[in-house]
Amino acid sequence: MGYVAIKGGGKAIEGAAEALEALRAGGSGSDPLSLNAIEHQLRLLTSRIMSEGGLYHPQLAALAIKQMQGDTLEAGFALRAYRSTKPRLLETPPQDTGNMRLIRRISSAFKDIPGGQMLGPTHDYALRLMRFELAEESPEPFRRMASTFLKNAPEEALPDSFPKVLDSLRSEGLLPPKATNRNPAFDITRDPLIFPVSRSAALATMARAETGSMLAIAYSNMRGYGDIHPTVAELRVGYLPVMLPHPVTGELTEAGEVLMTECEVIAMYEPDESESAKGAAPEFTLGYGACFGHNETKAISMAILDRALQKGMRDGPENPSEDPEFVLMHIDGVDSMGFANHYKMPHYVTFQSDMDRLRSTREKYGERGETPQEESHES
Amino acid sequence: MNPNYQLTDSQDSYGFGFLDEFAKREIRRVILKAISIPGYQTPYASREMPMGRGFGTGGLQLTLSMIGPEDTLKVIDQGSDDSVNAVNLRKFAELTCPDVSTTESTTEATLIQTRHRVPEIALREDQVLNLQVPYPDPLVIVEPSEAKRKIMHGEGDYARLLTKLYEDLVKFDEITISHRYPTRINGHYVIDPSPIPRYDVPKLHQSQALLLFGAGREKKIYAVPPYTNAEPLVFDDVPFRTENFYNADGKRRACNRCGSTNSFLDELNLEDGSKAWQCSDTDFCNRQLARTDAGEVTQ
Numbered sequence: 223m224g225y226v227a228i229k230g231g232g233k234a235i236e237g238a239a240e241a242l243e244a245l246r247a248g249g250s251g252s253d254p255l256s257l258n259a260i261e262h263q264l265r266l267l268t269s270r271i272m273s274e275g276g277l278y279h280p281q282l283a284a285l286a287i288k289q290m291q292g293d294t295l296e297a298g299f300a301l302r303a304y305r306s307t308k309p310r311l312l313e314t315p316p317q318d319t320g321n322m323r324l325i326r327r328i329s330s331a332f333k334d335i336p337g338g339q340m341l342g343p344t345h346d347y348a349l350r351l352m353r354f355e356l357a358e359e360s361p362e363p364f365r366r367m368a369s370t371f372l373k374n375a376p377e378e379a380l381p382d383s384f385p386k387v388l389d390s391l392r393s394e395g396l397l398p399p400k401a402t403n404r405n406p407a408f409d410i411t412r413d414p415l416i417f418p419v420s421r422s423a424a425l426a427t428m429a430r431a432e433t434g435s436m437l438a439i440a441y442s443n444m445r446g447y448g449d450i451h452p453t454v455a456e457l458r459v460g461y462l463p464v465m466l467p468h469p470v471t472g473e474l475t476e477a478g479e480v481l482m483t484e485c486e487v488i489a490m491y492e493p494d495e496s497e498s499a500k501g502a503a504p505e506f507t508l509g510y511g512a513c514f515g516h517n518e519t520k521a522i523s524m525a526i527l528d529r530a531l532q533k534g535m536r537d538g539p540e541n542p543s544e545d546p547e548f549v550l551m552h553i554d555g556v557d558s559m560g561f562a563n564h565y566k567m568p569h570y571v572t573f574q575s576d577m578d579r580l581r582s583t584r585e586k587y588g589e590r591g592e593t594p595q596e597e598s599h600e601s
Numbered sequence: 602m603n604p605n606y607q608l609t610d611s612q613d614s615y616g617f618g619f620l621d622e623f624a625k626r627e628i629r630r631v632i633l634k635a636i637s638i639p640g641y642q643t644p645y646a647s648r649e650m651p652m653g654r655g656f657g658t659g660g661l662q663l664t665l666s667m668i669g670p671e672d673t674l675k676v677i678d679q680g681s682d683d684s685v686n687a688v689n690l691r692k693f694a695e696l697t698c699p700d701v702s703t704t705e706s707t708t709e710a711t712l713i714q715t716r717h718r719v720p721e722i723a724l725r726e727d728q729v730l731n732l733q734v735p736y737p738d739p740l741v742i743v744e745p746s747e748a749k750r751k752i753m754h755g756e757g758d759y760a761r762l763l764t765k766l767y768e769d770l771v772k773f774d775e776i777t778i779s780h781r782y783p784t785r786i787n788g789h790y791v792i793d794p795s796p797i798p799r800y801d802v803p804k805l806h807q808s809q810a811l812l813l814f815g816a817g818r819e820k821k822i823y824a825v826p827p828y829t830n831a832e833p834l835v836f837d838d839v840p841f842r843t844e845n846f847y848n849a850d851g852k853r854r855a856c857n858r859c860g861s862t863n864s865f866l867d868e869l870n871l872e873d874g875s876k877a878w879q880c881s882d883t884d885f886c887n888r889q890l891a892r893t894d895a896g897e898v899t900q
Contacts, residue, residue: 231683231686231688234685282608285608299653302649306621307616307621412627417746417747559654560655561653561654561655563656564656567685567686568684570867570881571798571867574866574867574881575780575798575799578844583777
């Protein structure tokens, strides 16, 4: 009888890596992608990877995209793994997103908002018609595009920052006041989620969650497995100055900036029967979403889920999207894609055990004459 | 971003054991807690590793946080040192832990990382076995909510698990749990012993070696300390049964390579349509073969 061994794993892995690299190069004799081209021309992809990788580093995100041949889950994963090698140096104080240098901000709640609506770079009202002229683009006009845009931009000076839309509603007393007792932020990279978790932990988990997973659960809430009819009070995209204490003076100093997307949704008021709310006038409720980079779908989904989870935490979940454990344990791309893919690994031993159980059970059925005896091809 | 910023151009910036030192210290502390409360699923802030969740990131974090240059590491998957995932994890350990020696010998290893098997050769006091765990909680088959399961564990409430076993007997006349068999540790917590076959469960009982279980994706570490009771969940009148390798005539099959009749066997489908059985633990098989060749053992 022949001897069959599980051998040659090392060689197989090397061969697989070579085949993968060969496909990355392609057969067309094209030039390798530059990180600069990925970072800027695929800026929304880079945004997504930074956000899901939980690390603000556009160049490394671009490298991950290049290396993983455009697989978003793998690229976010590579960035996350790189992050595991880095110690946490300090905690930032809470950052004021009112100071964001905006490239876009809209409100769907009011026609006119202090500072004005600013549509900015968006596909929202673009016709999704294929632009065939981009198929063969000549480099010269392409390179001039940005400078031409800036030259033709109106001279009027834009303010450095814009007031938040919510502030005006808050001044009317239609919204709950800003939380004053600031507990330290929950750091999901240093502490595991043990349910029930704080809202801070939920927000942190969602901020680096996989866009599609979060969209799917938020969409279930919008469609009817939930009752949030959100109004986007404000969606803003821009560069947030990161303020850190100066190492010598302790004074808050701008250490850099991060591109980010922030969304605040308002949902209808609802009865609050808690002791603390007794006698208080009803107020709108809020949901908050924010993530690294320019990713509006993610920020909106997160804001809707934040509102749904707050309701679930208070009254008990009535829908999957209101259940913190259901939502927070199933939206991480690294976890879910890793586990889905691990099923490709050998499971010889467990399957052997499965067969043992099935055979034993079938034997007993056979003894009782309930199923035909299993055919035996055993040697 | 700072326009003068330059990416590093080498892999040398990775420290010993890949993880940053704070992470390793945290994991070691969690291991101590897990040993102190046998069978308790201790939560920890699992780090992302450069291989997929589900590919052994939990076991690997255990290994990397405790390994030192004086250690000898063995990595097995399905009992084999040379299966793709074992090779991959061992290569990663070699890359990130210079000076650590690796081995395929169960007896030479000080640290063994494994998936789905406990080695056939009994382990010693000076050895640690790190098992990779996909599902840390045996209650997940009867209760999906982790918050509720945590309460059930605290109260030692395994009634629903026992009911599931009873229902199996009613429906199939057999307990259908084939692997990951719920096992009670030190008389209290019931663990999921990782997807080892039932054949390996008795090896956990009063083991001389420390047994650690790492679930990376589910962010839990638990332990069966040396000389601790580990008892599969059964009924007084229904004994625990391991996989049997009897043929149609009721004779125990032997490994067709080394001839052993006391090891867990892989069932192989050969080209000619027939079947063969062979030791799943390749190091054990090689040892038996060497001894048979030397004329020490005759089956």
